[in-house]
Every structure is written in C-alpha cells, then in structure tokens.
Amino acid sequence: MIRRLLAVVVALGMIWAAGLWRDHASAGMVLYKVEPTGIAGYNPGRWTDTTFVLLIGSDERAGLDGARGDGLHVVGLNAKAGRATILNIPRDTWVDIPGHGEGRVNEAYRYGGAELQAETVRRLTGAPISYVFTTTFAGFIAMIDALGGVEVDVPYLMSDPNSGAAFNPGPVRMTGERALAFSRNRHIPDGDIARTGNQGQLIIHGLAELRKKGTSPLDVIDYLDVLFRNVRTVGIDSTDLYRLGWMTLQIDPSQVRNYTMPARVGTVGSASVVFVRQPEATSLFVDFADDAILQNH
Amino acid sequence: MPPTRLAAIAVAFALAVSGCSGGDDDDDATDDTDTSSTEFERASVELEVTRAHLVSPHQARRDLDAATRDAVTGVVEDLLLVTSATPLVEGKTGGGFADLFTADAGARAANTDRAAIFDEGVPRFGELTTETATVAMTGLAGSMDPATELVIATFRWDVRSAERPKDRIVREGQLHLVPDDGDWKIGAYTIVVTRTVDESTTTTTATTEPDE
Numbered sequence: 253m254i255r256r257l258l259a260v261v262v263a264l265g266m267i268w269a270a271g272l273w274r275d276h277a278s279a280g281m282v283l284y285k286v287e288p289t290g291i292a293g294y295n296p297g298r299w300t301d302t303t304f305v306l307l308i309g310s311d312e313r314a315g316l317d318g319a320r321g322d323g324l325h326v327v328g329l330n331a332k333a334g335r336a337t338i339l340n341i342p343r344d345t346w347v348d349i350p351g352h353g354e355g356r357v358n359e360a361y362r363y364g365g366a367e368l369q370a371e372t373v374r375r376l377t378g379a380p381i382s383y384v385f386t387t388t389f390a391g392f393i394a395m396i397d398a399l400g401g402v403e404v405d406v407p408y409l410m411s412d413p414n415s416g417a418a419f420n421p422g423p424v425r426m427t428g429e430r431a432l433a434f435s436r437n438r439h440i441p442d443g444d445i446a447r448t449g450n451q452g453q454l455i456i457h458g459l460a461e462l463r464k465k466g467t468s469p470l471d472v473i474d475y476l477d478v479l480f481r482n483v484r485t486v487g488i489d490s491t492d493l494y495r496l497g498w499m500t501l502q503i504d505p506s507q508v509r510n511y512t513m514p515a516r517v518g519t520v521g522s523a524s525v526v527f528v529r530q531p532e533a534t535s536l537f538v539d540f541a542d543d544a545i546l547q548n549h
Numbered sequence: 550m551p552p553t554r555l556a557a558i559a560v561a562f563a564l565a566v567s568g569c570s571g572g573d574d575d576d577d578a579t580d581d582t583d584t585s586s587t588e589f590e591r592a593s594v595e596l597e598v599t600r601a602h603l604v605s606p607h608q609a610r611r612d613l614d615a616a617t618r619d620a621v622t623g624v625v626e627d628l629l630l631v632t633s634a635t636p637l638v639e640g641k642t643g644g645g646f647a648d649l650f651t652a653d654a655g656a657r658a659a660n661t662d663r664a665a666i667f668d669e670g671v672p673r674f675g676e677l678t679t680e681t682a683t684v685a686m687t688g689l690a691g692s693m694d695p696a697t698e699l700v701i702a703t704f705r706w707d708v709r710s711a712e713r714p715k716d717r718i719v720r721e722g723q724l725h726l727v728p729d730d731g732d733w734k735i736g737a738y739t740i741v742v743t744r745t746v747d748e749s750t751t752t753t754t755a756t757t758e759p760d761e
Contacts, residue, residue, distance in 0.1 A: 476689065480604065490689050491699060
C-alpha cells in the first residue's frame, strides 16, 4: 500500500498539524481555544495581529498515572511584523497554580488539563494565550514523521540511555522517534532549562519543514483537512484555524526567536525545582506579552 | 494527468462596423456593411471547473454544493471578464469590478495592484484563442456552523490573440472568497500575470493577505 503523505500539521507556533498515514487515528493531539480571563482590552472573538498559542507536550502514556505538561512553550505570532517568539518554560518551574497552591508548572495539566495549564502559564507570563495545542509522545512522533523528518542542529554531544538520545554535534536528520529522544534528553549542560530550549529549536525546524511543502492558501486548507482528521479541535472556528495556519506559514523561521525564561535551579524541601529569576523574567514577560516580539532581549 | 485544456471563452460577434476606422487597418468587409449598424467583438469568459471540494471538521472531504460552486465560478469568470477579456477584446475595462471584492481588497486591487489585476495598456487582441480556462476550488466549512465559510479558488486563464498568436496573456492565481450578504466576494488574492506582446514578456504579481 502506498503511503501517502497527505500533509502535515499546521502549526500555531509551529507544528500543529499532523500528518498522515491513511487510517491512522488521532495520536492524542488536541487543539483548544481558551478564553483569556482578567486581561483588559483583549477580545478573543476578534482576530488580532498578535496571537499567543501554548504548546504542551504531555507525557501521557500507558502505565502513567496522571499526565503532565512536560514541554511548555508559548508561541507568540505577530502577523503584521512577520515575526514570532517562542518562550520556553522549564517544566519544573515553581509557580502558583490557580486553586491548587504552589507547585511545578507542569502539574497544572494534571489538575485541570489544558485550560488550567493555559491559565497558569498566562498568569506567569502575562501573555494572553488564546489557543492551546497538546500532543502526546505518540502524536509528536507522528507529526515529525509526517513532515518526512526534521533536520536539527545538535548543539553538543548527546549520549543519554534514558531518553535514547545519541547524537554527535552538528546537523542531524531525525525521524520522529529520534526527535523525541532529542527533545526529552535532560542529561545535558543546564539540564531541564537547556532541554526546553532544544525543544523550541525543534519547533522552528518543524516550521521550516512545513514551509517547504507549501505556503499558499490552498496548502493551508489541505493541511487543515489533515488536521481535522488527526487532531481533535475544541471550541475553534474553522476560519480561525485557517487564519492561524496562514499566519504561521508566512513567518520565515529566521524571524522566530527561541528564548527560554530566565531561571535558576533550586530546591523546595527535598524536591529539585526551577525558580523564575527576577527581575529578568518580569522584564522579559512584559517585552513578550505586548506584541510577541522581544525588542529588549 | 494532463490538465484539461480549452474550457473556453467565447468571443462573440455582432454587427458590422462602419466608418469606425479612422486610419485603422480594419477588415475590408466593413466597407460593405450598413453604416447604421456596428460589428464588434464582445468578450465573454467561461471556465471549466476541474475540482470543487469542501473540507470540514471531522468529515471526509466531499463535493462542494452546486450553488456555492456556481456562485464562485461566476465571480472568477466575472473577474476575468472585467479585468482581462474585455480590455483585450474590446479595448476597455468591464463594469462591476467593485462588486466582486470586499471593500478593502477591492480598493487595493483597483489601485495598488492595478498593474497586475487589469490588462490595460496592452494592444487589443481582438478575437481570443483560449489555451486554458480552468478553475478549481476548495471550500472550508465551519467547526460549529456547517455552512461554507470561505473558498479558495485557483484559476488559470491562458489566451492568445487570434490575429497575432505570439501575443499571449497567462493569468494564474488563488482567490480567497468569503460570503457577503448572500454573495461571494474576493477578500484576498494572489495573482501572477505573464504578458507576451510583440515578443516581449513581462510578469507582474500581486498578493494580499486575508485580513488586509
């Protein structure tokens, strides 16, 4: 049977559509529209030039009790400027989780799913997140393979039996499995903080691969066709998806900044966590949330 | 699969021209006609629809409904008639241009992008020979509302002058159409036109985005 690449995923901040294998069911990918609350002047019903999307890589898998948001990235898209910023949030960042007290930021997903995860990140960063895309490991692998793999510039030697990452430095063409190993490897300098930056880099490479397949309005609809069959959508109008896809595909990957939240490693009791480093973080969040472009960083 | 050729445009003829030449090298036949009537070529455009699909959430791709297909085809035909066929055949632009666009897109098309949108300033082609006249469209239905919310129409219009076959206009583009008060209107476009006249070829492009 001929394998037909129907296409890929549109991506809000970048990879959001999944590709194809005929007859493959959704691999745990969901795209939500969430309503920002408490943000004066923001009207989620109206298309604006700046849009924020939270990408969540969930560790949901068989045998695991309670999935968490292990990869957290706020993608800010500025259509008018043709630029975007990926703000990476280390998963162990110690924050206030609405209704649940303090905890690691990724625990919000286990407590309240995508909505609570978005609200928690929104309160941390101030970015008016209006869309959330979640994917499981299986979904992530499916997306990368649907793109035909992705070329990643590996920054340093990786040899980690836990994640399966084994790469020499330099450009490496990765399958979905290998890209997952790369993105999960935390046994690297700066551990989880550097890992989340690597994930952001992978997202940019994914956007580049998607753009190679076409960026016309018709391409966007073709991608949506695949997305509709592979990703569950919640509360999102088709025209919003179209515009989001169009907007994303017009952004040149060279115009995407990949920036990790200023952080420092620490402990709470016996637990290793990541603390937001102030005042640098607040300065960054303000710079990011107004127009998705980092003018001062 | 080779593209289907020649869907058609009709160039019609009416009456005889008389006394209109004023120095032009008009056909000899005009000398014998009744001076009270005029023969002139009328432009028309007919496109072959090569595909009309609808994409919608959680459903397989299916055919676009006939009413939407025909309405969108009509808009694309009218666009080509007004901006290309009429200028080439009759030496003037056609009417009704503004009705084909949303307000913002129409203003841009009529001004900023006019050089790409209209075949003005090109010597009259007279009767046209059509190489290709096709349109393909894909609609997108709503997530909450099953109605078609937008249509992307891809067209190709390739014509030559019957008198001077080397003179050729090739127009290709993608149009983003949205429903507007019962009609379909062009809200954004990408148009590429390649004009070959007197053995000189130029290509002009115009692009807008959905929210412009």
